Amino acid sequence: MLVTMKEIVDQASKGNYAVAAPNVSSELDARAFVEVAEEMNAPLILDVGYASVTDLFFTGQMLRQLAMQSSIPIAINLDHGGAAAEIIQAIHAGFTSVMIDRSYLSFEENVAQVKELADIAHAAGLSVEAELGHVGQAAQYDVDRDAALTSAEDALKFIELTGVDCLAVAIGTAHGAYPEGFKPYLDFDRLVEIKKATNQFPLVLHGSSGTSNEQIEKACKLGINKVNIANDLCKAASIAVQSADLQGQNAYGVYDVLKEGAKAKLREMIQVYGSKDKAWLPVCKGIAKKETTMIE
Numbered sequence: 001m002l003v004t005m006k007e008i009v010d011q012a013s014k015g016n017y018a019v020a021a022p023n024v025s026s027e028l029d030a031r032a033f034v035e036v037a038e039e040m041n042a043p044l045i046l047d048v049g050y051a052s053v054t055d056l057f058f059t060g061q062m063l064r065q066l067a068m069q070s071s072i073p074i075a076i077n078l079d080h081g082g083a084a085a086e087i088i089q090a091i092h093a094g095f096t097s098v099m100i101d102r103s104y105l106s107f108e109e110n111v112a113q114v115k116e117l118a119d120i121a122h123a124a125g126l127s128v129e130a131e132l133g134h135v136g137q138a139a140q141y142d143v144d145r146d147a148a149l150t151s152a153e154d155a156l157k158f159i160e161l162t163g164v165d166c167l168a169v170a171i172g173t174a175h176g177a178y179p180e181g182f183k184p185y186l187d188f189d190r191l192v193e194i195k196k197a198t199n200q201f202p203l204v205l206h207g208s209s210g211t212s213n214e215q216i217e218k219a220c221k222l223g224i225n226k227v228n229i230a231n232d233l234c235k236a237a238s239i240a241v242q243s244a245d246l247q248g249q250n251a252y253g254v255y256d257v258l259k260e261g262a263k264a265k266l267r268e269m270i271q272v273y274g275s276k277d278k279a280w281l282p283v284c285k286g287i288a289k290k291e292t293t294m295i296e
Helices: 005-015 027-040 056-069 084-092 107-123 138-144 152-162 188-197 213-222 231-243 248-273
Strands: 019-022 044-049 074-081 097-100 127-132 166-169 203-205 224-229
Touching: 005 019, 005 074, 005 127, 005 166, 005 224, 019 027, 019 248, 027 044, 027 056, 027 248, 044 056, 056 074, 056 084, 074 084, 084 097, 084 107, 097 107, 107 127, 107 152, 127 152, 152 166, 152 188, 166 224, 188 203, 188 213, 213 224, 213 248, 224 231, 224 248, 231 248
Parallel strands: 019 044, 019 224, 044 074, 074 097, 097 127, 127 166, 166 203, 203 224
Antiparallel strands: none
16 A cells, blocks of 8 residues: 555554665665565555665556555655655656755754745655754764754754754664664654644654664653664575575575565564564545554
């Protein structure tokens, strides 16, 4: 079932859980993650990085087909959308959501550029994610961790001024793999303040890979409603291949091994996020009952 990201994160915020948003770059990983979500009866957001695919239109159309054939709600989101041209291409490619990332700019410039592109995306029927504060790189965590954490006051202003549908906040995670010996630590008090100040607005966590399951689970219970995950899934697939016997005729099974490795990790994280059995059925037109029906 193809839906917008707003439909998914609004339900998640009301239900106090988070939805998995794995990065995908091919039919192989997309099918793997959809299979896990269907198995666990969980909604899913497929994140696509502009630079991670060679043909955004082809990718968008392929993901739309997978979503429309699926029994669970699936949104297709452009992750960390850059130039305006990328946003427009995602709209034409059939994405149902876009992230407009201007977190590296001043607050005023972030607001102005996000607002302009959000109006375009909304007019085309897409939902919009943005980032306030800045989630840095894990490789330089000692510098990036506290450089641009999100404040509750700024978060409320940003939401009101831009009209976005969900907001990625910086509370102590970072993108990529952490250096040896480094363990990220999250500012849960800050998360609670942001959630309360923004009237339970849907919040997003970027850079979740490498963070303990205990911290991620706590963050989801305190207000995170979408969790981006990439490095941990790639790492799980890589470890599965390294551990498998893929000599001789067994070499033909390399893609199955990759797929099962990534699926096992996503299956684990959906439990952590709390979105297992949170998929819902579409309400048929002509029926008076308007609220969605959860599949139990």
